[in-house]
Amino acid sequence: MALIPAPVVRFYHRMASPPHFYALTEKLMPWLVAIFVVLLAIGLYGGLYLAPPDYQQGDSYRIIYIHVPSAWMSLFIYVMMAVAGAIGLIWRIKLAEIVAISSASVGASFTFIALVTGSLWGKPMWGTWWVWDARLTSELILLFLYLGVIGLYNAIDDKRTASKAVAILALVGVVNIPVIHYSVEWWNTLHQGPTVTKMDKPSIHVSMLVPLLVMAAAFKFYYLIAMLKRAQLELLQRERTSAWVKKMLAEQQ
Template identity: 55%
Template sequence: MSERGIQWFRFTAPANFYDLAGRLIPWFAALTIALFAAGLYLGLVVAPPDYQQGDSYRIIYIHVPTAWMGMFLYVLMAIYAAIGLIWRIKMAEVMAKAIAPTGALFTFLALWTGALWGRPTWGVYWVWDARLTSMLLLLFLYLGYMALHAAIDDRQRASNASAVLAMVGVVNVPIIYFSVHWWNTLHQGASITVTDAPTMAMIMFVTLMIMVLAAWMYSIAVVLARARVELLERERNARWVQERLEGGKT
């Protein structure tokens, strides 16, 4: 066995993941704080009020990042769940399970901030239009995934059953995204697309992107931290856990 060269398989081994994640988390946490500080300052203080919506539009700086994260994280969770189900990779199962609560949280926040933005702009907190309803379904998919995991005692069976749920539910994500095109919705269409220039002022766009990045960094830090705890729980009797306890580096 050669000691040289990069051993890619190493990073799937629980002990190596545990150490690597432990080293990465402080960096992502620092980036989260810096980006949120910059984004909040720009969004709440520097950016001017909207000429139609006044200051209520400022909710966009958390509404869009939380909605995007809710959707991205679901796709990521489904991919990890599929990898875990097909190739029996333990770390993929751990990652899928670690993503779910953060994804659910962001989805809830997207609905919450959407309701509080809907009231001053549309006059209502909630309507059963396609965008809002499919987003609510996403929240229920997350909650269903977590409930299924918690309801089955046998870890492997819990992992398999919830992986199937995660994979089936992924069809909802394109439905959310395209809902504003496919149906007549009260919710507006996309202001930011890959193909066209954004239909908003530059300062607003830049601020929004900073907040999106901040939400990404937060998600990575928290998911890695939760994956480490999940791993400790699964492997609490393993030798590598005991070694790290004795060495004092946990």
């Protein structure tokens, strides 16, 4: 613990206090939304208008600007959910539990978008909507894991118990993440190999790569917004009898 500087520890402890978390996220929200809108506008303009067409796929490759960031987010959010779940399990921090469950539905949405856009891209390019290759199948399993997490949480009435169950399910599912990422390298798949996230230089022209990375950043901010909004709601529901919520409500009326 001595390795972590004192201000970081202080920040961490303060973030774990519900009223402080609520007030801070409320203050951050307009900034997050502003950054998201700006990044999204730049990314979409760059991707759909400025980036040149592909030498093989022409303009239809542009769905990459939705498909790839969504797929990255589906993996990223799952890891965030599992880490938050583990923190909740070990330190019994209520806010970590809330962040974990609030991430689940955002992650499920991104997984769904990645699967649907991939399917729409597959039909004209590959000649099929869907194949049961390792990449597509493991991504579908990820969607089922998210849905399982959401379903399990809602099936248990006591939310502290539900959070523990959900965290264990999320941690078990973590094994799927490297499988998804490496599926295209370990096995023969119809899905092509990695373009950006490989050791070598990315095999995408820089004029196409920059909007892709901007879109990825925009999606990260969207995740923060959607997750924090859900976390605030979940927090208010869980703490509805506590003094700080009652005081806040009284002030607003």
